[in-house]
Amino acid sequence: MIRIENVSFSRGSKTILQDVSLDIPKGGITALVGANGAGKSTLLSLIARLQPLQAGQITAGGLPVHATPSRELAKVIAILRQEPLVTSRLRVRELVSFGRFPHGRGKLTNEDHALVERALQQFDLTDLADRFLETLSGGQRQRALVAMTIAQDTEYLLLDEPLNNLDMYFARELMRSLKAVSKAHGKTVVIVLHDVNQAASHADRIVAMKDGRVVANASAREILTPPMLFDIFGFEMEVETINGTPVVLHFQ
Numbered sequence: 001m002i003r004i005e006n007v008s009f010s011r012g013s014k015t016i017l018q019d020v021s022l023d024i025p026k027g028g029i030t031a032l033v034g035a036n037g038a039g040k041s042t043l044l045s046l047i048a049r050l051q052p053l054q055a056g057q058i059t060a061g062g063l064p065v066h067a068t069p070s071r072e073l074a075k076v077i078a079i080l081r082q083e084p085l086v087t088s089r090l091r092v093r094e095l096v097s098f099g100r101f102p103h104g105r106g107k108l109t110n111e112d113h114a115l116v117e118r119a120l121q122q123f124d125l126t127d128l129a130d131r132f133l134e135t136l137s138g139g140q141r142q143r144a145l146v147a148m149t150i151a152q153d154t155e156y157l158l159l160d161e162p163l164n165n166l167d168m169y170f171a172r173e174l175m176r177s178l179k180a181v182s183k184a185h186g187k188t189v190v191i192v193l194h195d196v197n198q199a200a201s202h203a204d205r206i207v208a209m210k211d212g213r214v215v216a217n218a219s220a221r222e223i224l225t226p227p228m229l230f231d232i233f234g235f236e237m238e239v240e241t242i243n244g245t246p247v248v249l250h251f252q
Ligand SMILES: Nc1ncnc2c1ncn2[C@@H]1O[C@H](COP(=O)(O)OP(=O)(O)OP(=O)(O)O)[C@@H](O)[C@H]1O
Pocket: 011, 016, 034, 035, 036, 037, 038, 039, 040, 041, 042, 043
């Protein structure tokens, strides 16, 4: 479980997170949703200790993340940021291998190589494995980054808008792969999604944020209702239910 207790965060005079307390249960997929600037990425980056905690406490599986050495933390939590800086003069297989570095200090074992190949296969990257990142399309590069994160084989997987740039097929495949990985290995996936319908179809629970606070934490059926959506996003949407799953209509 990830336990977030009374976390506040500000930059200068601007409050970005206000007294956030949230338990994310072990296993399954938790989707973080909310308008631009709601604080989703900031919360994710604090869980992965990419920035110092200013107030409150965060633990992952009982481990206090802000007091755990980076190398140890990297074996427990993997994060894919929204716009990671990676050099383009890197081949896909090299990038995915980076996911194994926290485990072997750069020296890859046979098991590491096998995990890299599995991640390449899982994201349909085998044919692209020897290509430089700069020669890939945006979606192919995004898949390589997700594969690197999965190859880290951590108990907690944090993904910030990983569906960016993915076409419908690969967006669905990624969500299905995350579900499969979570189910087969008991991994806990926390994923920032802008498409609430992806959240409804694939997430086990949804956490909605607004203005630096958590405003809802429940199942898709409870959160994806017109009044709740209005409260979270500030405009009216219709919701239909298809095969038991809410589908949000937000185009008109
Ligand atoms: N480095 C920074 N310097 C100043 N303000 C920042 C910085 N990073 C984030 N913020 C501000 O913090 C607030 C929350 O940003 P954050 O990226 O966490 O939101 P978000 O919910 O992930 O948004 P989005 O959906 O647009 O990615 C925003 O108002 C943003 O402008």
